[in-house]
Amino acid sequence: MADQDPTRTVRFLFCNEEHRPWTSVTAATKAKERDDRLVAIINTDSVCGVREEDRLAGRHPGVTLFTEPSGEPFARLMERLNQLYDIGLDHRVEQRERPGDDDGSFVNAGYPHAIINIGSWPYADAAYHTEQDIPERIDIEHLTKATRLHLAAALTLARTEPLS
Numbered sequence: 001m002a003d004q005d006p007t008r009t010v011r012f013l014f015c016n017e018e019h020r021p022w023t024s025v026t027a028a029t030k031a032k033e034r035d036d037r038l039v040a041i042i043n044t045d046s047v048c049g050v051r052e053e054d055r056l057a058g059r060h061p062g063v064t065l066f067t068e069p070s071g072e073p074f075a076r077l078m079e080r081l082n083q084l085y086d087i088g089l090d091h092r093v094e095q096r097e098r099p100g101d102d103d104g105s106f107v108n109a110g111y112p113h114a115i116i117n118i119g120s121w122p123y124a125d126a127a128y129h130t131e132q133d134i135p136e137r138i139d140i141e142h143l144t145k146a147t148r149l150h151l152a153a154a155l156t157l158a159r160t161e162p163l164s
Contacts, residue, residue, distance in 0.1 A: 004155055004158070006155065006158030006159055007158065007159055008039060008157070008158045008159075009158075010154050010155075010157075010158045013027055015027055015102060023105070024043075024102035024103075024105035024106070025105045025108075025109075027105070028105040028106040028108070028109035028111065029109055031106075031109065031111070032109045032110050032111075038106075038111055039157055040074055040113065040115075040153070040157045041103060041106045041111055041113065041114035041115070042074070042078075042103075042114075042115055042116075042117060042150060042153055042154075043101055043102045043103035043106075043114065043115065043116040043117065044116075044117050044146070044150055045101055045102065045116055045117070045118050046118045046119055046123065046125065046128060047062065047117060047118060047119050047142070047143065047146035048119055048125075048137075048138050048139050048142050048143050048146070049118060049119040049120060049123060049124070049125035049128050050119040050120045050124060050125060050139075050142070051120050051124040051125070052125075052126060054119075054120070054124075055125075055137075055139060058139075058141075059090060060088060060089050060090055060139070060141070060142045060145055061089070061090045061091075061092075061119055061120055062082070062089035062090065062091045062092075062117060062118075062119065062145075062146060062149070063091070063092055063093070063094060063117070063118050063119070063120065063121040064078040064079065064091070064092075064093050064094075064115055064116070064117050065093075065094055065095070065096050065103075065115060065116045065118070065121060066093070066094075066095055066096075066113075066114075066115045067095065067096055067097075067098065067099050067100075067103070067104065067107050067112070067114070068107060068112035068113070069112075070112045070113045071107075071112060071113045071114060071115050072093075072095070073113075074113055074115045074153075075093040075115050076093060077153060077156065077157075078091065078093070078115070078117060078149060078153060079091055079092075079093050081149060081152045081153055081156065082149055084152075085148065085149075085152055087145050087148050087149050087152070088145050089142075089145050089146065089149060091149075094121060100116075101116050102116070103115055103116040117146065117149070117150065119142070119146075
C-alpha cells in the first residue's frame with residue numbers, strides 16, 4: 001500500500017472484540033459521535049475458520065455477510081474482486097437476519113453498509129476460541145488469499161465513489 005496514492009483515507013482498526021476497552025462497540029460509537037463519514041466497514045474475522053473437512057482438503061471458503069440492503073453492494077464488490085483478481089477463494093455472499101460480530105457494532109451505530117468476511121458460515125471451525133485454536137492450524141495460503149481480497153477492496157474503495 002505504500003506505493004499507492006489513494007484519494008480517500010484508509011484506516012485499519014484492530015479491536016479486541018467484546019473485551020474492554022478496545023471494542024468495536026466503542027469504536028463505532030466514537031465514530032458516530034465524531035460524525036465520521038465512513039465509506040466502508042469491512043470486518044475481517046476468522047477468515048481461516050473453516051470446517052475441518054475443508055481445511056484438510058485444502059479448500060478455501062470465504063463468505064461475505066451483510067445485514068442491511070446498503071451493505072449488499074460492498075458484499076458483491078468482494079465477490080467481484082475475488083473473481084477479477086483470480087484470488088481463489090470459494091466465495092459466496094449471504095444476508096443475515098440481524099447485526100452480529102464487530103460489523104454489527106457499526107450497523108447498530110448507524111453505519112448500515114458494514115460487512116463481515118469470514119471463512120465458513122455458519123461458523124464451522126470447532127476449534128475457534130478454544131485451547132485447540134493455535135497458530136499451527138492457520139492455513140497460510142488461505143490467509144494470504146483473504147488478505148489479498150481485503151487489500152484489493154481497500155484500494156478499490158480508496159479510489160472510487162461510494163457504492164450504491
